Amino acid sequence: MIELDINNVKKNFGGLQALNGVTFKVRGPELIGLIGPNGAGKTTLTNILDGVYQPSSGTVYLNGKRIDALPPYRVAQAGLGRTFQVTRAFRRMTVLENLMVPAMAMHPAARQKDFLDRAMEVLEFLTIEHLSNEYGRGLSGGQQKLLELGRLLMLDPDIIILDEPFAGVHPKLMEIIYEYITTVNEQGKAFIIISHDMDTIFTLSKRLLVLHFGDLIADGDPKVVRHDPAVIEAYLGEEEEEAGPAMVETYLGKDKADA
Amino acid sequence: MNRKWPLRALIAVGVLIPIAAPVVLHSRPYIMHIAIVAYFYAILASSWSLLAGQAGQFSFGHMAFMGIGAYTTGILGRFIRLTTAATRTCAEIPLGKVWLVFISPANEGCLELGKQNMPVGTVIRRLPVVSSVIGGILMGGIFGLLIGVLVLRLRRTYLALFTIGFSEILRIAINAEIDLTNGPNGLELAPLFPQGIQLFGLSFDATDKVPPYYIMLALFLASMALMHWLAGSRFGLFIRSIREDEEAASALGVHIVRYKVLVFVITGMIAAAAGAVEAHYIGVITPNILLIMQMSLVIAMAVIGGLESLVGAAIGAIIIEFALEFLRTSFTIGGIEIDMTTWRLVFFGLLLMLTLRFWNNGLFYPIIQRLTRAGVVEETVAKRLAAVEEQG
Numbered sequence: 001m002i003e004l005d006i007n008n009v010k011k012n013f014g015g016l017q018a019l020n021g022v023t024f025k026v027r028g029p030e031l032i033g034l035i036g037p038n039g040a041g042k043t044t045l046t047n048i049l050d051g052v053y054q055p056s057s058g059t060v061y062l063n064g065k066r067i068d069a070l071p072p073y074r075v076a077q078a079g080l081g082r083t084f085q086v087t088r089a090f091r092r093m094t095v096l097e098n099l100m101v102p103a104m105a106m107h108p109a110a111r112q113k114d115f116l117d118r119a120m121e122v123l124e125f126l127t128i129e130h131l132s133n134e135y136g137r138g139l140s141g142g143q144q145k146l147l148e149l150g151r152l153l154m155l156d157p158d159i160i161i162l163d164e165p166f167a168g169v170h171p172k173l174m175e176i177i178y179e180y181i182t183t184v185n186e187q188g189k190a191f192i193i194i195s196h197d198m199d200t201i202f203t204l205s206k207r208l209l210v211l212h213f214g215d216l217i218a219d220g221d222p223k224v225v226r227h228d229p230a231v232i233e234a235y236l237g238e239e240e241e242e243a244g245p246a247m248v249e250t251y252l253g254k255d256k257a258d259a
Numbered sequence: 260m261n262r263k264w265p266l267r268a269l270i271a272v273g274v275l276i277p278i279a280a281p282v283v284l285h286s287r288p289y290i291m292h293i294a295i296v297a298y299f300y301a302i303l304a305s306s307w308s309l310l311a312g313q314a315g316q317f318s319f320g321h322m323a324f325m326g327i328g329a330y331t332t333g334i335l336g337r338f339i340r341l342t343t344a345a346t347r348t349c350a351e352i353p354l355g356k357v358w359l360v361f362i363s364p365a366n367e368g369c370l371e372l373g374k375q376n377m378p379v380g381t382v383i384r385r386l387p388v389v390s391s392v393i394g395g396i397l398m399g400g401i402f403g404l405l406i407g408v409l410v411l412r413l414r415r416t417y418l419a420l421f422t423i424g425f426s427e428i429l430r431i432a433i434n435a436e437i438d439l440t441n442g443p444n445g446l447e448l449a450p451l452f453p454q455g456i457q458l459f460g461l462s463f464d465a466t467d468k469v470p471p472y473y474i475m476l477a478l479f480l481a482s483m484a485l486m487h488w489l490a491g492s493r494f495g496l497f498i499r500s501i502r503e504d505e506e507a508a509s510a511l512g513v514h515i516v517r518y519k520v521l522v523f524v525i526t527g528m529i530a531a532a533a534g535a536v537e538a539h540y541i542g543v544i545t546p547n548i549l550l551i552m553q554m555s556l557v558i559a560m561a562v563i564g565g566l567e568s569l570v571g572a573a574i575g576a577i578i579i580e581f582a583l584e585f586l587r588t589s590f591t592i593g594g595i596e597i598d599m600t601t602w603r604l605v606f607f608g609l610l611l612m613l614t615l616r617f618w619n620n621g622l623f624y625p626i627i628q629r630l631t632r633a634g635v636v637e638e639t640v641a642k643r644l645a646a647v648e649e650q651g
Contacts, residue, residue, distance in 0.1 A: 050510055051509075052506065052510075071509065071515075071516075072506070072509040072510050073509045073510075073511075073512050073513055073514050073515065076509070076510055076511055076512040077512050081510070081511075082510055084506075084507065084510075088504045088506070088507040090499070090500050090503035090504060090507070090508075091503060092499070092502075092503060092567070093496075093499055093500065093503060097496060097499070100496055101496055101497065101500045101508065101511050101513060102511040102512055104493040104496055104497070105497070105511055105512030105513050105514075106512055112493070112496070129642070130639055130642030130643045130645075131639060133632075133635045133638065133639065134635070134639055136503075151511055155511055155512060
């Protein structure tokens with residue numbers, strides 16, 4: 001059973017309060033969307049979960065183990081993987097080498113050839129098996145995003161955080177990423193997906209978290225969150241009635257029930 | 260067909276020719292000397308390629324590790340003796356039937372004084388060259404660990420500046436510590452084989468070039484084999500991922516600290532080994548071996564050969580060392596004498612600039628890539644076409 005507990009996490013950068021006591025839990029293979037206007041604290045939260053930053057106060061537990069003071073590699077080994085807002089494929093390494101890095105890091109006694117079949121399976125699943133010997137720099141932006149997702153499959157974490165997985169991606173690749181998320185989620189992995197693509201995030205996620213100026217202002221069913229006055233005010237600066245349904249649709253996407 | 264066979268054939272030829280070379284070159288000590296120095300630079304350039312090209316740690320302190328190896332073996336040889344009886348005047352440690360005697364720089368006469376009390380027939384020997392060389396290698400590893408830890412958070416320009424600082428501090432300290440290092444006058448070392456050696460049924464004296472040639476070649480081949488194996492192992496995979504993106508590598512479970520420090524330790528030990536052997540071969544070392552120009556030469560050799568390739572960097576070093584030596588011969592055009600001892604460095608600088616401008620992967624790395632990655636593009640296109648046909 002996957003258990004992630006974020007308890008009253010605060011983070012200050014000098015005088016700036018980036019996170020102001022964020023608390024939530026993840027139980028089992030949930031599919032969670034994390035949204036919020038720019039500067040809301042989404043990436044800061046991700047960096048704290050990942051071990052890049054340590055919280056100013058508060059705790060993070062993953063499967064009963066405290067991870068908020070661990071370096072990123074220990075967090076990854078504990079079962080939390082992530083992608084980055086800007087794609088970070090290893091550009092001067094081949095696609096296969098990119099996949100071998102997490103596999104070797106997770107299995108200190110293994111040899112690279114032990115994971116060759118698994119790596120090819122992953123590439124086939126992501127439809128980029130023909131690029132196995134190409135360098136990362138030879139891949140398009142979308143293919144590099146797929147490669148990042150492939151690395152996470154080789155890492156095999158319990159919880160996967162995807163930072164803007166749909167940004168700047170061709171619709172065809174978007175379908176592949178969408179299928180990746182749903183399939184891997186069905187296989188028992190929990191997802192926290194950060195996205196500004198409201199239509200996709202409202203359709204995909206089963207639970208939505210909304211951050212605003214470092215506060216978690218909503219946590220629940222996307223259909224309910226979409227009409228939460230605090231969320232609408234965070235995005236539009238005014239209440240739903242004043243903004244009108246068109247404005248709400250523009251900023252928070254189409255309501256699945258309306259569609 | 261295995262696409263790597265041309266490369267393997269070239270490697271086999273590249274190993275066999277240097278092994279057989281002394282058969283025809285042993286009577287030409289100048290060429291043998293250039294070859295020994297070329298292997299020395301090849302070890303330094305290839306190990307720097309592992310550090311900077313593969314791990315992305317652009318250090319200017321590599322020659323400092325070489326100097327640490329050279330000076331450690333020199334200092335051990337100068338101040339340590341093995342005796343069969345206690346001196347009672349120097350600091351000493353009993354090791355079974357022999358005594359390890361430390362001659363203090365402040366009291367160098369202690370051994371001479373001690374001789375008066377030692378029984379007749381007492382044997383006094385310098386530390387064997389191999390032991391002091393090993394001492395130098397270990398010291399290179401210790402300094403590698405120290406520098407690796409200190410530069411953990413430094414990248415690019417800051418790392419380069421830090422390591423220049425380290426190298427210069429070391430050079431100035433060696434210059435200043437005359438009691439220990441003999442300062443700018445240079446520290447003398449015993450030859451690699453003080454009593455000469457029998458090799459292939461032939462006798463070679465201490466000044467002969469053939470034994471040091473094989474020692475340096477063996478060190479070069481052994482270090483290349485070790486680094487090649489490391490580059491292909493998880494170590495190589497991880498250091499390349501660190502070079503590409505430290506944060507992303509760490510998020511994928513790579514222990515950044517461990518591998519960054521390890522690469523400094525390993526390359527520091529290799530550079531120290533080269534320095535220690537070279538110091539015994541030349542017979543005297545001065546602080547000038549740590550001049551920034553020497554480091555620049557190693558960097559230029561690696562860059563021209565191919566920064567990301569161990570073999571490319573080594574080939575670059577060997578060819579450039581030979582070229583720099585052969586270009587020393589001055590000549591006259593229309594009554595104007597061209598002093599090649601100076602102009603060769605200008606040509607070398609121009610070659611470096613042209614390489615950086617037009618072939619930033621070096622001159623030899625692209626050839627190696629052609630041999631090792633032959634068919635990859637065609638294979639990718641064929642697979643892509645097959646996938647399209649299958650879908651449609």
